[in-house]
Each structure stands twice: as C-alpha cells, then as structure tokens.
Amino acid sequence: MKAELEAIQAEALAALEDVNSLDTLESLRIAYFGRKGKLTDVMKGMGKLSNEERPIIGKLANEVRAALTEAFEATKNALDNQQQEQQLEAESIDITLPGRKPAYGKAHPVMQTLERIQAIFTQMGFQVVTGPEVETEHYNFDALNTPSDHPARDLHDTFYLTDGHLLRTHNSPVQIRVMENQKPPVRIIVPGKAYRVDYDVSHTPMFHQVEGLLVDRHVTFSELKGVLVSFARQMFGDQTQMRFRPHFFPFTEPSAEVDISCTICHGKGCRSCGHTGWIEILGAGAVDPEVFRAVNYDPEEVTGFAFGMGVERIANLQFRIPDIRTFYENDLRFLKQF
Amino acid sequence: MNVTLNWLKAYIDFDFSPSELAERLTMLGIEVESVKQLGAGLEGVVVGKVDSIRPHPNADKLVLCQVDIGEVNALQIVCGAPNVCEGMFAPVATIGTKLPTGIIIKRAKLRDEESHGMLCSEKELGISDEAAGLMELSSDLSIGTPLTEALGLDDVIFELEITPNRPDCFSMIGVAREIRAETGNDLKLPQVDLQESEADIQERTSVTIDASDLCPRYAARVIRGVKIGESPAWLKQRLESIGVGVINNIVDITNFVLMEYGQPLHAFDYHKLSENRIVVRRAAEGEQITTLDEEERDLTPDMLVIADAEKPVALAGIMGGYDSEITETTCDVLLESANFQPSSVRATAKALGIHTEASYRFERGADPEAVIPALDRAAQLIVELAGGTICKGTIDVYPGKKEPYQIQLRAERVNFILGTELEATEIEQILSRLGFGVEVGQSEDIYQVTVPSFRADITREIDLIEEIARVHGYDNIPTTLPKGDIPIPTPNTSIEVHKRTKHFLLGTGMMESVNYSFNHPNCFDKIRLAADNPLRQALQLKNPLSPEMSVLRTTLLPSLLNNAQHNHNHQIDNIALFELSTVFIQREEPARVAGILAGEIGGGVYGSPYRSPDFFDVKGAVEGILDVCGITDYTFKKTEDPTFHPGRNAEVLLGNRRIGMLGEAHPKVLENYELPYKAYLFELDLEALADAADFSKRFEPIPIYPSVLRDLAIVVDEDMQSDMPIEIIYSTGGELVESVRLFDVYVGDQVPEGKKSLAYTITYHSATETLTDKAVNDLHDKVVKRLNQELGAELRM
C-alpha cells in the first residue's frame, strides 16, 4: 500500500505537468480526489490495514494528499494567472486615442492679464475699486489739474456723449471719487475700461487700464519706485530691469514714464523695443498738490503716488498679437489660444 | 522737435557720443525718439569733377565721362544724365558704396564700356526727390572730399518728444540749457554786436498795443536797404538738417533764430505797411486777411491781429499776411519779435485750422525775455547776410512785464517727497545749473528761488522738487517699499459674485468674450425690443468712430449675437460664449452677465460628440450661477419678450424682482444675425445677484439613517408643468421626503395622445430612525393616490 500511494503521487505529479487548462485540471482533480478518485480509493482501503500499519500508512496517505493538494493548488494558481494575463492582453486599447477632456472655458486674454495685475497689487494691500465709465469734464480733467485750455488735453482724444458727458479717457476719475469719500490712508487699484478716439493696429477705442493710488501721511517717490519694481518683477520675471524717466502728467509731480527691459531681447535691443532695450509700460508720479486740493486733502498733511497702465499693451508683451483689435473680435479660434 | 549734434555744440561743449546724449536727454525727461546719422549710406560718395566727355560708341543716350576724384587716374564712368557737362562738379559713388536707396555700386560694363562708379542725382543719394539730372555741386569744393563733409552732412539728428509743460525746450538753446544742467558747462550764447545807423527807428515806425491782455510784449526793428537773395550754404544746411524748408535769406534768418531761441519772428516788407506802422489789436467784425499760404481767412473779434494803420497784416503769433510778405523786391524790413498770450493763440489757431512753428510755441508759452535777444540776433544776421543798415534803437512795448517769480523751497521737503538724502549743496547746484537763482531765505533750510523767465511752468515748490529729482536722476532715487499701514478693506459682494459667476461659467465650457461698449443703434431692432422698451434709450456718442460704434450698450445680448455671427461666418459653429460687463442705462452703469449657446456644444472629441444646445442648457447655466451665489428662492416664469421664442423663455424672479431672462432666440432674431441654427441666450443682473447673494454656508449633519429610493413614473396631461407633481410629493411626504428628482420626460407611442410620462426618483429618509419597507410603501402609496386625485396622474406600468 505504501508503494501504491507513492506511485499515485508520482503519477499525479507527472500528469499535472501536462495540464494546460483549468478544465483538464478539474478532470484530473476528480480522477484523484473525486468520490471514485484514485486517492479516495486508497483511503477507503485504509480500514483493512492492521493496527500497527494504520498510523504509518495513514500518516503517509495524509502527506501524499497534502502534497498533491498543494501541487493542484499551485497549478491552478498558475493557470489562473495565465488566463488573467491573456484576458488583460485581449483588453489592450489604443492609448493614442484622444482623452475625453471635458469642455472647459477660458477667460479672455485681456482679462487674464488684468487679473494677474490685480492679484499682484492685491497682495501688496491695494484694494480693488471701480467707478463710472461715463464721466464729467470735472472728474476726467478739471479735478485732475487739466483745465480746458491745457495742452495736455490734446493728448486725449475724448469721446463725448450728446448729453454733454464724456467717456473717461483714463481710470483716474475714480481716484478723485474715492478721495472725496474716504480719509487717508488710501491704497487702491482701479481696473476697468477707458476710451479714446483711436482705431488702428495698436489702438482700440475701448481699452483696459489698471490705475493705482496710495495716499498716506508720508509717501515718498522712492516708495512709488519700490511698488512698481516689485510689480514688474512679479509680472515679468525677477530678472526684469526697470527704468524711470521724467515725464509730464498734469495730475502728478514729479511724474515718470516707466520702462522695463525688453521682454524679447532682454535689453540688448531688437525691433520690438526700437533697438533701445526698453519697453514703456506705464506712467506714474507723486500726486500733484492741486489734485489733493480738489478733494479737500491738505497737501502739507498727506502725500501720495499714482500710477496707470494699459492692460492690452502689457498683455501683448506676452501674446505679441500684430493687430490688437483682434482682442475684441471674439473669434473662438483666437480665444481658445490663451 | 529735431535738434542736431553740431548745432547744439554751437551753444555748449560736451563730449557725449550721439547715443550717450540720447540717453542723457531721455533720462532728463526729453525723450529722444530717434537718432539718425545724417548722410548715412553716403560714406563712399566723394566730390568729383567731370574732366571730359565723349560719346558712347554703342548707345545714343549714354556718354563716357573721365571723372577726377582726386586720385592719380581719372575714372571712366558711364553716365546718362541730361545735365552732365565738362567741368561739372558732381557726387561720385565709388565702387563698393551701398547707397541709402539700396543700390550697390560695382564695377560694371554698360554696352561693352567699363564704368568705375556712378555719378549721382539727389534722389539716388536719398537727399531729395530730385531725379531729373546729376546733383550739381559747387566748384569751390575740393575734389575728392567725402560728400558728407562737403555738404555738412556729418551730423546727427535727434528727434525729441517735448512734453507740453516744456515750451522752453523747443529750441537749440533750450536743449543746450538742459545739457548744461547735466554737465555744468557754460552756455555759449551768440555774440551780438549791432552796428546801428543814424536813422532813428522812432521816426520811421511806431507800435501801438490795443489789446495788452493778449500781447504782453511787442518789439520791432527796422533794417533798411537789404538785398533779398539765397541764404549761404551753412544757413541752408542748418535748416535743411532739421527739415525746415529754405525760402530766402530774410525768411531763413527768422526761421533760424526761431529754432535757435525758440522765439518766433516775423519780417514785414516795411513799405507795404500802411503808414509804416504797427497796431496790435483784436480783429474787427467782418475783417479778412489773406495769409502767407494764400488762403483768405474770415476773422472774428476774439482773434488777435497785427495790423497796420488800415488792415490786418498778420495773424498774431500764427502766420503773416500775404500782402506784406518779403519778396524779391523788398528793400526795407520791419522785424517783429513779440510775445502773445497762449490761450488766445491756441483758440485762433484752432478756429482757423492753422498750425505753425510759431503758433506751436506761443500756444505753449514763449519766453517774453527772449524777445530782444532774438530780435537783435536776427537783425545782425540780416545785415551780415543780406546787407542793409539797422535803424537806431528798438521799439519795445512791454505792457505785460513781470517781476521774476520767486518760490520758497524747503530743503527738508525735497527729501521728504523724494525719499532721498540730498545735501543742501547738491540742491543748490542742481537749481543753479538749471538757471534758477538760489538764495538762502529766512532760515538756513529755506531757499528763496528765482525762476528764470523761460521756465513759466515752474510756479510751486513741488515744481522745483521735480526739477531736482529730474537732474539728480530718477535712477539715483532709492527704491523702498511703502511703510504706511495697509487700510482695512471693505468687503465687496459684487466682486465676489462676479468672480464666482465667471468661474462657474468657465467650468461649463463657455469662453469669455469681451466686446466694445458701443453698438449700432439698429441692434435694438435686431433683437426685436418693443418700441417702448426703456433699453432703447441708449446714450449716444457725439463723435462716434462709425455707426457700428455710436450708442452705448444697454444690454449685452446684441454683442454676443454679433460674436456668434462673426464666428459662424468663419465656419466656427461651436458657440458657447459669455460676457461680464457693465451696461449703460441712463445715468446708471449696472453690471450684467450674459451668455449664448448655439450651433454645437460639448466636447467634440472621440466618444464625447457635439450636440445641439437647448433651453435647459441655458436654464442650467442660470441655475448654476444662482447656486454659486447661494441664492435659492428664485422662480422661473414664462413671459412675453419679443427677443425670445414665445414658448421657450423664462424670466428669472427673486420674489417679484425680475433679475434676468433666458430662452431660445426668436427665429426672426436668428434671421437678423444670419444664424442658421437655434441660439440660446441668457442675461442676468449682477447687481441683483449681489444684493441677494448669501455666502454664509452652514454645516448640515450627514444622515445617520439610510435613505430609501423609489422611482415613480406617472402619465399626466402633456401641458402640465413638471414641478406640479413635485410640490404634491413634498407636501404629502413632509419631512420624510428628502428629495425629488425628475429623470425622464416622455411623449410618444407608449403613452396616449395628449399625455406625457414623467419619471421621478423620490428619496425617503428619516432623521430619527431607519425607515422600514412597510413605512416607505405606505407613504409612497399615499403619494401616488394624491397625485391621482389632484392631478389625474396615472401610474405608468
């Protein structure tokens, strides 16, 4: 009987070697472990053994049974894995097919730029304030130290309304409105639309500006430089150089035009910057005492600075659109680029 | 304003290279817009003399010239110019020259004859448009000299942008003064030493100012026996180098002195002045003058004229009169140097549409103290260049004479404003280099500053501080961050609503558009606004660029429909756009959000096809906006609005307040915008959203007990609104109904004619116990019964 058990084990193990499907494995399992299986038969014969033999053969039979069970188990696992691998292979897909990207919208490029500018100044404690676009001569010019016979008015080609009002030519009137209603300190930026009679590849009759104003007991020109340098580094990169040139605006004194190192040639000189290495991005200056008087601030008690920049111009330093009127056609092929 | 390097150097010494000078002026606030080397491209062009000419053996129109350019051998040059002749001096472009016109001179054979260079016309040299023949040069010139040197073209032109506050810089001397501020070198002003004759000017003319408010100063000299002719080369070169046309010696001199001093001058033919005298007065009603440009001008009594005893002879400070101008026969000249009130010149120039070098300067303010130096300088040049004698004395009527202006300057204030630590000596030095008189005033820290007459723009302490900052250099001012406190911001719901709305709409796949605030007045017809709709009361522009941009928007919808039309015209039909903007409703500027969905929307990628939008896309967009604003108590109500399909629109109501509209565009609106497919629109009032917005979210406990879902399909009349069953379900189930969701609407073969099927999922839930099947079934049966009783709804099997 011992020999019989050993033969069954050898035979079964040999048969397992040839098994290559779960079905044949199952038949083999029945052939050995089934009710009429070979191992079962041997086990049934155990009762005929002597008391001495029984434990010995019983132990051996259990060992054989355990060994075969393990071997069957291992074969089954191997076949399972094989089958899963085949299935996975069959499920392979063409991963070059496009992703099912949900439709998502994009903010207008000018608005993207405006929001970036806004975010930088907000971090520096400037509060966003808005104001009317239809304005009076008083707020757009007179209160900003630009009386009607002032030559500086020639620089503003103003849209007038038939009712005598005008479309603001800059966002500066909002500064006046805020100062009229608020005591210093004032630290605001004014994003929004402004209008001038101008229509060519670099001018649209409506454009966006961000203006800023800081008024306090002691604000210096050097702080104006600090705020704008900080802005430029964040907006255009920390390698950006800045240049303040004296200029004239009726509502600031001293006034400056501010250039950044050309974003294309980095100051070496190229066509975009007229071979100067510099690109003008904004106007700024210390608030003129006359402007303070117009809002009943005492220029001996407070000082301040203001600055203003054109958003389209700044946007286009990055986007380089040859005709900026394209911004307002709202062609979807254009809008999707940004 | 153009200045040249050589001309500036006549008034001040400096060693700056052209690019350095450009940089320095720019950093002083006189922006140099361009720097141009005069005679650039003419480096290889020399003065040549045509020694001999013989015919070209193979061409009738060409000749062979032997040209001397100062080298050992004369050059053979083939030439076709009609004016070429033996002994002529002309420019020769030598081999290798690249002319400004782009022509490169090479050794060439023309019809078998060699040509070793080119004899040039002015056009070929880029000097003028004269192309008829060779440029004729003076035979005084030394043969072989570079042409640039011979013609004084070795100069550099700077194009300056002068800001309106600096009329003093509209002159060579003015710019030289700025260089003085930079270098500290002294000015070299023209030396004037007049030889006057015995004849007294007082006996020959007089000046009467009848309008001293408009004419602070009028000075005149008389020069007799001048000979009108051509100006000498140096004078022509100066004027031509900055683009001023050459006329005759007298006029050229007045233009030269104008450019030198910034003081406009005018020369009258003395004998053409009635009674040989000058009256400065306002024009009489109906008076006329023919100006130098031979235009007849109607004058009004607010215009200042220079008149003789009878009639106007010049528009004061703007342009001379035709009848008294200098001509070839002029022999005696009355030379005017005057100062006029800026706004008067400005108004007259504007009214008559004449803008001259003179008016430009007077409008911005000329220096009254430059009147006499400029007059004397011109008189001297006239005698030198046109002969004649100067009558003794000057007539100088100066009713507007002012004492020099004085300003107190606190040294401490300079540093306070600028954030600098300038020493008193630096401040003093800067001011005196700019021509200011500086004296220590009542205390050591306070200066008494005297403003020179040419700086009328300086009237306040802050103006002086700017001057100091400018010359000290903005780049030398420290860069620091603000030290003051950051004001506490006030919360702004509108900005939050704007932001949330935009983020939500972008998330739905709509693109943001930005349109002009202008529109065509016919846009209201195109969107079919009722005749009495107040949105038609749009503000109008007085000076629009075009009819398309002539009224201000009262609604955003026409702009979005225009955008759809533009895109459709370019074969782009996936239209999903929104805009956030203010509109202009009389004196108010409320903010709006509007959107359009048209054509095909959605992914448009493999597995996620495009689809046509419908009413519920825009409704969903509006519901989403309301949701992100925390607004829940809104209702939709079908309304009559001619912009929309009568059966597919809704107004959005918050209580009784209408806050917007949405729906399918009326087919006639689609026609007006030439759209071949349906378009769905919405427009909401952002102000109303901000008023109602509620961002105060509170935690609600996550349910402890499980919910039970039951689907319910009922058949009802086709015209029943889908929210009626929902109300009944909620009212029947009370607190135990957590939610009701419509998931299907069906009309078709499966239900009787005139009926539709609505399918809902009802979620039952109790906050206090696990609902048993029996409890839910009982409740659900009740719901079904009430739906049947109240709406006649049949269960659909």
Ligand SMILES: [Zn+2]
């Ligand atoms: Zn560049």
